[in-house]
Amino acid sequence: MSMDKTFDAASAEARIAAAWEAADAFAAGANAKPGAPAFSVVIPPPNVTGSLHIGHALNNTLQDILVRWHRMQGHNTLWQPGQDHAGIATQMVVERRMAERREPGRREIGREAFLQKVWAWKQESGGTIMGQLKRLGASLDWSRNAFTMSGAPGAPVGEDGNFHDAVIRVFVDMYHKGLIYRGKRLVNWDPHFETAISDLEVENREVPGHMWHFKYPLAGGETYEYVERDADGNVTLRETRDYISIATTRPETMLGDGAVAVHPDDARYAPIVGKLCEIPVGPKEHRRLIPIITDEYPDPAFGSGAVKITGAHDFNDYAVAQRNGIPLYALMDTKGAMRSDGLSYEESATLAGQIARGEREAGDVSQINLVPEDLRGLDRYEARERVVADITAERLAVTYLHKSIDKETGAEHLELRPLVDAKPIMQPFGDRSGVVIEPMLTDQWFVDTPKIVQPAIDAVRDGRTRIMPEQHEKVYFHWLENIEPWTISRQLWWGHQIPVWYGPNFEFSDEMPDEDLVKEFCAANRTDVEELALNYYSRSDGIERRVEFSDELPNRRAFGLRNDAPGKQTIILYRDPDVLDTWFSSGLWPIGTLGWPEDTPELRRYFPTDTLVTGFDIIFFWVARMMMMQLAVVDEVPFRNVYVHGLVRDEKGAKMSKSKGNVIDPLDLIDQFGADPLRFTLTSMAAMGRDPKLGPKHVEANRNFVTKIWNATRFAEMNGVFAAASAGQPQPAHTVNRWIMGETARARLALDEALAAYRFNDAAQGMYAFVWGKLCDWYVEFAKPLFDGEHADETRATMAWVIEQAITMLHPIMPFVTEEIWALTGNRAKMLVHGDWPAYGAELIDEAADRQMNWVIGLIEGVRSARAQMGVPAAAKLDLIVAQADDAARAALAANGPLVERLARVNPARDGEAGRGMIAVAAPGASFALPIGDVIDAAAETARLEKALAKTEKDAAGLRGRLSNPKFAQNADPEVIEETRAKLAELDEDAARTKGALEQLRSL
RNA sequence: GGGUGAUUAGCUCAGUGGUAGAGCGCUUCGUUCACAUCGAAGAUGUCAGCGGUUCAAAUCCGUUAUCACCCA
Known part of the structure; x- marks a missing residue:
């Protein structure tokens, strides 16, 4: 057998991965010792539409290191793989594919057929990232691959897991415990996908925008004195106004204004608080009046200090409206266009006017559509332009005087122009669709998070779950302590359909708002729903009732009831069409993947899991929600440790993004250098709390590291190290071998x-x-001269052992090359993936051997340095004259003579006197002289020694100063004082030797 | 505006109170059979500024500046 010069990652990785898979090496419990503790990790489920990016590479490398490390220690280890179903993203991908193929759209083929297409897509393309993780070497138990939609109705063969049951079960339980409710609230609405999304799926970005300033005239032409003052209270402006000035970035929402708010302490507007003003848009004859109110929200220093309140289209305004009983007038439809439904503008404006004047209770205002007829159906941005143009035309925009000079006539020209500030504004974007999110008032399902948040906070506070690095605990607490209800319904088809059915409410009355006309039945399946419903609808009125299910959404005011015959009625139940947020199911990932709600052996053995490894960007999305959900459902934390790693950035520290074009594809790096170097690089950069900055240079450097250890093994193999090796820990006699074993133990x-x-x-x-x-x-260098001597056997045995230990310890970080070396260097009973993790420690450290080898290394470095600085040709072999040496030095030299001779390129040491033509080298307890011939440059040697002396004396002076400070002696640790003394003594000795050498040089 | 973090060699970063390190890059030298994907030697620092605590500060505290991220 002979090894190639380099490790061929491309061919070896595929072969080794196949061997691991064939051996079921990653199966739960593989390599576990009897009775060993369990160690389990659940993968943060990648999106089923996703492919491996550099963040996944980091995340999974770190998990794999932990998992392999525990598995080799014989722990009962599970690393649970799987993916989430990514509601919006997947639906988007499949719809796009259908469009590309010119197939009929989703609405045309219907829900059931569409879902079949999604499943088909999933089975065909949904496994991409899993294959890519294998290339990275991730040792997940692939046989347990989980999916958050498994077991859902319509799931094909092979997708029949339990996850759907778990999700539905949790929803039903939480519903009946009152932790989930349905309500009309302002939510983030994605006009592209026409669904609600949670606040975490919204990305706030600063974009160029405009701030318009408009005048809202006071009702009935009233006027007031408007006074502005500077910080000292001096009047800077005083004028009579018949309007209040409003600044807005969204003029189109003026149509839905319910009030104008000013700060209660704002003296400028005090005279007009409580009066009515006019919204300056819409047909003149139906101008709406709205009240001027006070609220803490407006910032007097911002804009004019007066804020228009559009409760149905802005979150801050919503809060103000709630506090002050201002009605919420919805202006847009699900696509973000101006509404065309409901009452005419005239009727709407009349009703709104009555409400504003207090002549009428607001109540249900959903039929009121305050969009004037000419704007109905327009996109929100078109509507904005029209509104701005109309107000400007009516001279109700705040203006400034623009002065220009006519170039030809030289005449001065004054013109009033509308005041529009171009300025950056924060805008919410859908993280999937990229369109501007519209706050919308809609019926949605919510988790009443404030009710379940406390256990999740407590668990981290009392240390049952630890978040590392610690600074992220603050983020976690801050978010949970200010938590908002979680919107969990999505107006999508791909997902877990909400298990709630609606039937007629038998306690209805005509005054009831629409949403109360239905009766909700929540249960896990139709049988249970039917039972609930029959229970409710059985009345002692002599009418026999049966239940029927329908997908058709019936008319709300006359739905759900059919008189079949005298005394016989059919109740028609229809199911809520919405699905649950993907994160609702992902929130159950730890228990769901282990088989809950079944009481499985895996659940008992591996839950709670040990460590969750994740990026900080999903602390809220996932960590916090899993904590809340697991604690709410099984009253136990989902994991004991959370390790939060950084975000991989490019070499310059910029975030990687497609638009910047600085994305690094981990698969390219694997192709180019191999998986091991990539893994090693990411690992070495994974400092707690820092973002790794990755460039191909770093990976290349670590590829060289792979080559290095490969070649050290190759050297050993060429010298018969492995042929001779016997298993087990050697007990060598030679200092070199004893020393490296100690170093191995330290490592x-x-x-x-x-x-x-x-x-x-x-x-x-x-x-x-x-x-x-x-x-x-x-x-390796020390061993070379030993391969022929009396210590040859023990040196071979030691080298075999050290290399075996090195690859064993490196295996969790670099599994491929180490597995390959393992196979090449012995007849192994099992693969390294199941190797035994070492347990030796300080007992292998031989202090004497340590001292001696460090002395030898110091001497060799001293000689090399002196030679190089004096320009001695590298090939020249010099004499080594011992001018002076103590016993320890002599012993070290005697034991390691051949090593020193080889590595310092000197002849065997002999006693003698330093003299002409020699350079001086000092080592602890000894002085040496190296004759380099008559051509020695005395000036250069003097300079070299003086430089060394200066440094030594400077260091010594520092230490001496410290030791002579009485307060140091008084306050410092005795150990520290002792160390300092010893170090000073060493430096003094060193300085003395160098001085001696210098004197000699001068005297010659 | 609020919060969090960062600022150390040319670059990327380690360094939790004892007087500063690594990798890459750079300079010089090297075909002795593990490795040129290598070896040997070398240069490079007001540890962002200022103040404080301490016998002792890159490290702890305060403050300023710059940058980044998160949240409004």
Whole structure:
């Protein structure tokens, strides 16, 4: 057998991955020792439409390290894979595909047929990311692959999991506990997908916008004195006004204004609070009047200090409207166009006027449509232009005087222009659709999060779940402590349909608002619903009633009842057409993937899970919701640790984005360098609380690390190291071998400590320093002269062991190359993926060997440095004259002579005197001289030594100053004082030797 | 506006109180059979500024500046 010069990642990775899979190496409980503790991790389920990006690569590398580490320790390990069904994204992908194929649209083919197409798509293309994770080396238990829509009605064979049952069961339970309710509230509405979305699916971005300033005339031509003052109270403006000035970025919503609000302390508007003003849009004859009210919300320093209140189209305004009993007039339809339904503008304006004057209770205002006929059906942006144009034409825009000079006549020209500020404004965008989100007043289902939030807060406060790094706990608490109800209904087809059926309300009255005319029945299936319904509809009125299900949404005022014959009625129930937010199902991921609501062995063994590894961007989306849901449903935390990693950025620290074109595809990096270097790079950058900045350079550097350890193994193999090796831990006699075993133990201790603390970067960098800096740079070099001597056997055994230990410890980070080396270097009973994690520690550290080898390394470095600085040709072999040496130094030299000779390129040491033509090298307890011939440049040697002396003396002076400070002696740790003394003594000795060498140089 | 974090070598970053490190890059040298995807040697720092606590501060506290992210 002989090894190639480099590790061929491309061919080896596929082969090794196949071998792992064939051996079921990643199955739950694989390699578990009897009675071993469990270790379980659930993957943050990637989106079924997704493909692997660099963030997934980081996230899954870190999880894989933890999982492989525990599995090798013999723990009963499960890493649970799966995907979520991504309601909006998937529906979008499938609809787009249907359009590309010129197939009839979703509404034409109907819900059931559409869902079949989604399932077909899922089975065909939904597994992309899972295959990509395999390329990364992720050791997930693929046999347990889960899906948040598994087991839903219509799911094809092979998709028959339990997840649907779990989701429905939770909804029904929470409904009956009063934790889920239906209501009309302002929600984020995506006009593109025509569905509600949660606030977390909204991205607020600053975009260029405009601020218009308009005059709302006071009712009946009233006037008031408007006074503005500066900070000192001096009047800066005083004028009589017959209007109040309003600033807005959304003029089209003026049509739905219910009031104008000013701050209660704002003296400028005090004279007109409580009066009515006129909205300056719409047909002149039906101008609406709205009240001027006070509320804490307006900021007197912002704009004019007066704010128009459009409760149905702005979240802040909604709150003001709620506080002050201002009606909410909806202006738009589901596509974000101006409404065309409901009453005529004239009727609507009349009713609204009566409400504003207090002549009429607001009540249900849903039929009131305050969009003038000429604007109905227009897109919201067209409507905006029209409104602005109309107001400007009517001279009700606030204006400023624009001065220009006619170039030809030189005449000064004054003109009033409308005041429009171009300025950046924050706008909400749908994170999937990219269109501007419209706050909309709609009927939706909500989780009453304030009712279930406390256990999730407590669990982190009392440490049952730990979030790392700690700073993210603050984010978690802050969000949960200010939590809003969670909108969980979506106006989509792909998802878990809400298990609520509607029938007629038998307690209705004519005054009831529409939504109370229905009776809700919530149950997991039709049988249960039928029972609930029959229970409700059985009256002692002698009429026999049966229940029928329908998908048709009946007319609300006459629905749900059919008289079949005298004394016989059929109640028609229809199901809520909406589906649940994908995150509602993902929130149940830990229990759902383990088989809940069944009481499965997996649930008992692996729940609660150990560690959740995730990005900070989904702390709210996911971590907080899983905490709330699991605690609400099974009264247990879903995981004990949450490790939050950073966001992978490009080399310059910029966020990766398609539009910037700086996206790094992990699969490209794997193709180019291999999965191991990518994994190692991401790991070494995963410092707690920092964002890794990744460039191909880094990956290349770590590919070289793979090559390095590969070649160290190749060297060992060429020297018969593995042929001779016997299994087990060697007990060598030679200092070099004893030393490297101690270094191996140190590496093991540091690695386990780092991994236990989730300090992935320390784990990777520690192994890098050990393998390259200790094993390759020194041990392999030291071993070369030993392969022929009396210590040849033990050196081979030690090298075999050290390499085996190194690849074992590196396996969690770099599974492929280590598995390959494992197979090439021995007849193994099992694969390295199931290798035994080492447990040795400090007992392998031989302090004497340590001291001796560090002395040897120091001497070799001293000689090399002196040679290089004095320009001695690299090939020249010098004599090594021992001018002076203590016993320890002599012993070290005697034991390691051949090593020093080889690595420092010197002849065997001999005693002698330093003299002409020699350069000086000092080591602890010894002085050496190296004759380099008569051509020595005395000036250069003097300069070299003086430079070294200056540094030593400077360091020594610092230490001396510290030691001579009485307060230091008084306050510092005795250990620290002792260390400082020892260090100073060493420096003094070093300085003395160098001085001696300098004197000698001068005297010659 | 509020919150959080960052600021350390040319670059990317480690460094939780004892006098500063790594990788990459750079300079010089090197075909001795593990590796040129390598080796040896070398240069490079007001640890953002200011103030404080301490025997001792990159590290703790305050403050300023700049940048980034999150939330309004």
